[in-house]
Amino acid sequence: DTGVSQNPRHKITKRGQNVTFRCDPISEHNRLYWYRQTLGQGPEFLTYFQNEAQLEKSRLLSDRFSAERPKGSFSTLEIQRTEQGDSAMYLCASTLAADDTEAFFGQGTRLTVV
Amino acid sequence: GEDVEQSLFLSVREGDSSVINCTYTDSSSTYLYWYKQEPGAGLQLLTYIFSNMDMKQDQRLTVLLNKKDKHLSLRIADTQTGDSAIYFCAGRGDYKLSFGAGTTVTVRA
Numbered sequence: 001d002t003g004v005s006q007n008p009r010h011k012i013t014k015r016g017q018n019v020t021f022r023c024d025p026i027s028e029h030n031r032l033y034w035y036r037q038t039l040g041q042g043p044e045f046l047t048y049f050q051n052e053a054q055l056e057k058s059r060l061l062s063d064r065f066s067a068e069r070p071k072g073s074f075s076t077l078e079i080q081r082t083e084q085g086d087s088a089m090y091l092c093a094s095t096l097a098a099d100d101t102e103a104f105f106g107q108g109t110r111l112t113v114v
Numbered sequence: 115g116e117d118v119e120q121s122l123f124l125s126v127r128e129g130d131s132s133v134i135n136c137t138y139t140d141s142s143s144t145y146l147y148w149y150k151q152e153p154g155a156g157l158q159l160l161t162y163i164f165s166n167m168d169m170k171q172d173q174r175l176t177v178l179l180n181k182k183d184k185h186l187s188l189r190i191a192d193t194q195t196g197d198s199a200i201y202f203c204a205g206r207g208d209y210k211l212s213f214g215a216g217t218t219v220t221v222r223a
Contacts, residue, residue: 033210040215042213102162
């Protein structure tokens, strides 16, 4: 297992289209987090899962955003009707609930909405 | 949530020590972290310190925590060109991380 994997690495989409990103956490990690990072800023928390349960959603996560983790392994983040303001790097991280001191991040998905 | 502030830029000569500073607001943060981000890449965990510690050393990295002033610093000894990156300070209370805006470190020959 080589760490947290995110796909795609880059996505360019037209405004109004829907996009979906995937995150595969480290295999034994049962907590999974999504963060968003805009240019020149640090990452901001969006949501997190413990196993398949989504336990918290930030108010940054508008109704156009939905995240799932159906089997408690990989997760998807979907953005509907994309807007230019959605352009950002979307980062996924995972930890073990029993010892979640160290959060390991994936390489991120860079979304550009044109 | 936590507010975390960092200076935005640092330029250092190769071989010198770098010191990156961070202040945070939430005294209930249980852990404080330093992450490194290279261009176009995700975040790499460098080191972290538990809130009841004052100092932690890990090879070329030294973390100092002043809880009274809510100040955290990262010292990189013998800075190399490969250390050029953005460094993020982050605090964690319960489970989520709150990040600063990052310090861009440029290492010059």
